[in-house]
Amino acid sequence: MLTIGVDVGGTSVRASVVDPHGEILETRRVPTPKSGPELNAAIAATVRALSDRYPVAGVGLAVAGFVSEDRRVVRFAPHLAWRQVAVADELAEQLGLPVVLEHDANAAAIAEQRFGAATGARVAALVAIGTGIGAALVIDGQVFRGAHGVAPELGHLRVVPGGRQCSCGKRGCLERYCSGTALAATAGEMLRDSSEPSALRELAELTGVDVARAAEAGDPLARRAVDDLACWLGEGLALVADVYDPEVVVISGGVSSSAHLYLDAAREHYAATMTGAGHRPLAEVVVAHHGDPAAMIGAATLAREHALATPKAPSGG
Numbered sequence: 640m641l642t643i644g645v646d647v648g649g650t651s652v653r654a655s656v657v658d659p660h661g662e663i664l665e666t667r668r669v670p671t672p673k674s675g676p677e678l679n680a681a682i683a684a685t686v687r688a689l690s691d692r693y694p695v696a697g698v699g700l701a702v703a704g705f706v707s708e709d710r711r712v713v714r715f716a717p718h719l720a721w722r723q724v725a726v727a728d729e730l731a732e733q734l735g736l737p738v739v740l741e742h743d744a745n746a747a748a749i750a751e752q753r754f755g756a757a758t759g760a761r762v763a764a765l766v767a768i769g770t771g772i773g774a775a776l777v778i779d780g781q782v783f784r785g786a787h788g789v790a791p792e793l794g795h796l797r798v799v800p801g802g803r804q805c806s807c808g809k810r811g812c813l814e815r816y817c818s819g820t821a822l823a824a825t826a827g828e829m830l831r832d833s834s835e836p837s838a839l840r841e842l843a844e845l846t847g848v849d850v851a852r853a854a855e856a857g858d859p860l861a862r863r864a865v866d867d868l869a870c871w872l873g874e875g876l877a878l879v880a881d882v883y884d885p886e887v888v889v890i891s892g893g894v895s896s897s898a899h900l901y902l903d904a905a906r907e908h909y910a911a912t913m914t915g916a917g918h919r920p921l922a923e924v925v926v927a928h929h930g931d932p933a934a935m936i937g938a939a940t941l942a943r944e945h946a947l948a949t950p951k952a953p954s955g956g
């Protein structure tokens with residue numbers, strides 16, 4: 640059975656035909672339109688371009704935003720036009736195919752738990768480190784969403800009372816210390832607070848990628864900024880372990896491409912920080928297998944599992 644997974648991102652809509660082994664057969668991409676109706680139309684057109692050529696049984700959408708508990712409605716997506724829109728039902732009607740909706744981090748976690756770095760794990764967590772932190776939890780093969788569909792918001796756990804301002808309205812959230820944005824902020828503070836020479840002083844505007852590159856090249860200040868991120872990641876992993884006790888934590892997102900710079904230090908800090916350190920098994924901490932297409936693969940997998948679990952409706956209606 641083939642299904643289509645769609646990653647609805649702030650800059651582009653990507654759709655892939657995915658087989659039961661999580662392999663992508665073909666991908667289409669279009670820029671993300673600004674208005675809600677245009678967005679629905681763009682998704683429908685992209686899906687049709689694929690479903691005209693492959694026999695597909697359903698569609699899964701991965702969305703960076705709040706999805707309702709029944710996964711039919713997008714409540715709020717900061718980078719998309721949808722506000723309280725019944726996206727799954729609207730698209731199902733337009734396409735004549737079953738449509739399921741999932742938060743993008745949850746979809747990525749499903750891809751990793753079914754066919755990736757956490758294959759077969761009973762309790763698996765995904766920590767996506769990019770501009771901020773996205774997180775997901777899979778328990779007994781199912782995504783854990785909490786009572787209202789918003790868990791787990793790992794990135795917004797406050798780790799520094801009165802700390803750096805976060806876009807969520809709070810201060811001191813974990814993602815202000817452990818993300819690409821945080822890496823640039825930490826290095827920026829280090830540059831301001833010292834006169835230590837660093838290649839980063841040449842740059843007018845600092846990004847996380849700049850800091851990672853400089854660290855890779857051996858710049859001592861950049862290295863310390865990366866070590867700081869490693870420490871905060873270890874702190875975050877210890878929080879995850881204390882609340883959920885996972886077998887495996889998968890690190891994904893843009894910053895995971897530099898994982899070789901910080902993962903060992905993060906593991907060490909995690910092992911030393913967790914409650915009962917030294918007296919309980921540690922979760923394996925691994926880098927994601929699927930990278931960028933993970934959300935599409937996971938969404939397509941959820942669509943397939945949904946299609947298999949749902950009795951076939953009479954066609955033509």
Ligand SMILES: [Zn+2]
Nearest residue numbers: 795805807812
């Ligand atoms: Zn926050």
